[in-house]
Amino acid sequence: MRVAFISIGDELLIGQTINTNVTWLGKEFSERGFSIQKIHTIKDDKKEIVNTLDLLLKDADVVxxxxxxxxxxxxxxxxxxxxxxxxxxxxxxxxxxxxxxxxRSVGRPMLQSNIDQALLPVDAINVPNEVGTASGMIFERDGKFVISLPGVPYEMKHLMTEKVFPFLEDRFEVVSSYYQTLLTQGIGESFLADRISDLEDQLRGEGLALAYLPSPGYVRLRVTGEPSEEGKARVNYFIDQISQRIPVYAFGRNNDELSSVVGELLVEEKATVATVESCTGGKIASEISKVPGASRYFQGAFVTYSNDLKMMLAGVREETLIEHGAVSQETVTEMALGGRKVLGVDYSIAVSGIAGPEGGSEEKPVGTVWIAVAGPEGVTSKKFQFGTDRNRTIEKTVGTALNMLRCVISKINFEKSS
Amino acid sequence: MRVAFISIGDELLIGQTINTNVTWLGKEFSERGFSIQKIHTIKDDKKEIVNTLDLLLKDADVVxxxxxxxxxxxxxxxxxxxxxxxxxxxxxxxxxxxxxxxxRSVGRPMLQSNIDQALLPVDAINVPNEVGTASGMIFERDGKFVISLPGVPYEMKHLMTEKVFPFLEDRFEVVSSYYQTLLTQGIGESFLADRISDLEDQLRGEGLALAYLPSPGYVRLRVTGEPSEEGKARVNYFIDQISQRIPVYAFGRNNDELSSVVGELLVEEKATVATVESCTGGKIASEISKVPGASRYFQGAFVTYSNDLKMMLAGVREETLIEHGAVSQETVTEMALGGRKVLGVDYSIAVSGIAGPEGGSEEKPVGTVWIAVAGPEGVTSKKFQFGTDRNRTIEKTVGTALNMLRCVISKINFEKSS
Incomplete structure (x- = not known):
């Protein structure tokens, strides 16, 4: 089944907005076995829209x-x-x-332009939008479908997932492949490839495919095979094999999120967690707490950006800061232990690092980060070098800290990993 | 001068790569006065490439x-x-x-396929690539140009900046447009349109254009006009007029970020800030601290997810929690005042809300959030309804809290805004 996308908006043409909608759509459609023919980005202009529709409807089943x-x-x-x-x-x-x-629910008055959004074409299938005011529409002509959705990514994704994909899957028989994705944190693409090269050769020998999908701090490994029972079993076999090879890095599958995986472990253990953060400024806490139901295990956090607060809140000793500095194993260990005690939790994550661009030195260059996890069985800590980009360093620290907590709870030796 | 882009590659169609090339190109071309007509993303396929060229060369001067x-x-x-x-x-x-x-310089052996990259079409202008192995090419026909560049972003940008833009600017006299973008937080697209409808009519009457670019919690307003001195003055006049109409919402221009705008205000005031967060779980603190140099004004934060920590850390009184609940004006006010005192800062932001999906009630449905800012002149607080989506509520709370702080520092009456 052939699909084409039209993205409408001057902001996409003049580079004011990155077109992430088509990236998401391309991924979702191709995972469901649809073949994406082309993407046209055009202006909010009647003639353009009409010409593009004429053109794309020649080749595509769905526009x-x-x-x-x-x-x-x-x-x-x-x-x-x-x-x-x-x-x-x-x-x-x-x-x-x-x-x-x-x-009414957002407590705001309604304008004529909002009322007009309820004017809908009578010959189109209405796609009700529960998360916004612009309805989606599905038009049919000669067995082909033209689907119109709002451009707000959140609304578009919601309507696609809840309404449009079920609608299309009812109407088109697509031959999909079967795939599973293994999620890893903290290991680079080439190191990962090196660690699993024998498994990669083996699965390719069996006609399966392996793709590396990297993003900052994470690599997703997708194994694809036939949708038969045998094919599924082989895909899962290799996913298991790779996962067992790299227990420190492999944290989940498919749509898992590291923060949810950690949350489930904490719920299982009936354990609580808190964070004491310096360079991440509260981002680890916000990642933990964005999971629905996080209040079952997440107690709170100290963001101790200044040294004064490191001492006052987490009980780091002044001598430790003077002797070893804020970014040191000694300080981060005291932060983790202090946080665990003061906040009264089972597990406490502490981080201290130099995100940059200022603050680096010969001995501790920008990107140096110490992470510690204090738990019932002691403190695990490790030093990292995350490079010179401030936001990347923060991102990588958040992911690595959560993964360290996962390993500590699961009794996987994190310190010895390379 | 009219330009069209063709992006070639399956990885763009199946959503494995975000097409940031066209975002960069769109911005650079439009800033130089070229008008971008459309963007076609297609497969590595001969027929597709030929058909797309035929089509685009009808309308564009440069493909x-x-x-x-x-x-x-x-x-x-x-x-x-x-x-x-x-x-x-x-x-x-x-x-x-x-x-x-x-x-030789990267110490790798050369393959036949690399040697073949030096085979170039004799009737094209060669664009030597000093940062990679694939040369660019410029073909001319009937005064129109077809330019082919490698897709690696770093190489493409280098060749555009060093070679292609100078080449095009020599050959085309471009009349660029001039635009400015006003950034707003906390007001919906339709309310904004309603508040400025007279200004919108007026600017359209003068031949200027206005575009609304929404994202969760934010709307960017782009005003476009002629690049003459007079045109620029009119664009800036309307940007100023709109900005003055909505001082509570308009926080910056063009590439400003709310966290940086707030940071600059704090630096100007030589003031410090901290946060006491419940439902946002540390995200306001992490937004403030992600700005380089934030340590000049950001001290730290309490994430008081549990009621115990609200009392223990921020000094919220137990009677307040019992009488009014955690999500109330009284509690959030005590959190803000307590945080300001304990953390020893000039400004303290506090938030308490029900992000959901659990925890809502008739009186306080999911999405109810109280935000307070305590400063040298007292406490400002306000209640919001951010809807039923957990992540959206968190995002909107972060943006609104930062904007409230901006208004408090700038002495803009936030509470009275509607």
Missing amino acids: LITGGLGPTKDDITKKVLTEYFQTHLEMHEETLERIENYF | LITGGLGPTKDDITKKVLTEYFQTHLEMHEETLERIENYF
Whole structure:
């Protein structure tokens, strides 16, 4: 089944917005066995939209349009599509009610432009939007579908997942492959490839495929095979083998998030956690707490950006700071132990590092980070070099700290890993 | 002058790579006054490339192609363009020498496929690539240009900046437009449109353009006009007018970030800040601290997820929690005042809310958030309804809390805003 995307919006053409929508859509569609033919990015312009539709409908079974559905004057997609499919707009009472409820729930008055968002083309399938005010629309012609969705990524993804993919999967028989993704943290792509090169040769020999999908601090490993029972079993066999080879790095599968994996371990153990953070400024705590239900194990955190607060809140000794500095094994150990005691938790994560761009030295260059986890069985700590980019260092520290906690709870020897 | 981009590569279609090349190109071309007509992302496929060129050359003066110039078999752009422009390949000695030098410098052996990269079309202008092995090419036909560059972002940007833009600027007299972007937080697109509808009519009447670019919690407003002195003055006039109309929401321009704007205000005031966070779990602190140099004003934070910690750390009274609950004006006020005192700062931000999905009630539904800022002149506090999505509520709380602090420091009445 062939799919084409149209992204509408000047902001995409002049480089003011990165088009992450098509990246997400490309991934989701291809994982479901659809073949993506092309992507056209065009202006909010009637003639452009019409010409592009004419062109893409020649080759594609599904044309998906994102953008141009907002309440303001420069959003023309709904009007153009209504004309293109020779239908007309009518007030959709259910949608109007939903928009009214939405505005009531956020306690704001409703404007004419919001009411107008409930005007929908009568010959299109309505895709109700529970997370925003612009409805999606599905038009059909000669067995082909034109789908129009809002460009706001959050709304688009929600409508795709909840409504549009189920709709398309009902109507198209796609031959998909079977794949599983192993998630790793803290090991680079080439090191990973080196560690598993024999397994990679073996799986390729069996006709399976392996892809490395890196992002800062993380590498996802995707193994793909046939959708038969035998094919599935081989994919899972290799995922297990790779996972067992690298227990320190492999933290989950498919859509797992490291913070949720850690959360589940804490729930199982009936244990609580807190953080004492310097260079990450509270980001580890916010990662832990963004998981629904985190209040079962997450107690709180100290962000001790200044040395005064390291002493006052976490009980780091002044001598330790003077002798070893804030970024040292001694300080981060005292932070972790102090946090564990004062905040009254089972596990305490502490980090102290130099995110940069200022503050580096010969001995401790920018990117030096110490991480410690204090638990019922003592303190685990390790030093890292995360490079010169401030945000990357913060990101990598957050991921590594969570992964260290995972290893400590699971009794995987983290300190000895290389 | 009209430009169109062609991005070649399956990895872009299946969502394995985000197409940041076109974002960079869009920005650079539009800043130089070129008008970007459309962007086509297509497969490494001869027929696709030929058809797309035929189509785009009808409307565009310049077609820029990125990708498909690598040494592997699936890279066919050079071959297809050579045929399309009815020319042939010849060994380019200078380029061969450059590639040989390159391989010597990285200490790697040279393969036949690398030698073949020095085969260049005789009727194209060669764009030597000093930072990689794939040369760029410029073809001309009937006064129009087709430019082919490697897809590696670093090489593409280098060739554009050093070679292609100078080449194009020599040949085209471009009339650029001038634009400025006003950044707002905390007001929806339609409310914003309603508040400034007279200004919008007025600027459109003068031939200027206005675009709304929304993202969760934020709307960017772009005003575009002529690049003349008069045009620039009109654009800036309307940006100022809009900004003055909505002082509570308008926090900056162009590439400003709210956390940096707040940071600059704190530096100017020589003031310090800390946070006491419940539902945001440390995310406000991490936003403040991600700005380079934040240690000049950021002291630290309490994440008081549990009620015990709200009392123990921030000194919230037990009676307050019992009488009014954790999500109340009284509690958040005590959190802000307690944080300001204990952490010894000039400004303290406190938030308490129900991010969900659990924990809501009739009286305080999921999405209810109280935010307070304690400063030298007292406490400002306000209640918000951010809807039912946990992550959106956290995001909006972070943005709104930072914006509230901005208003408090700038003596803008935040509580009275609607």
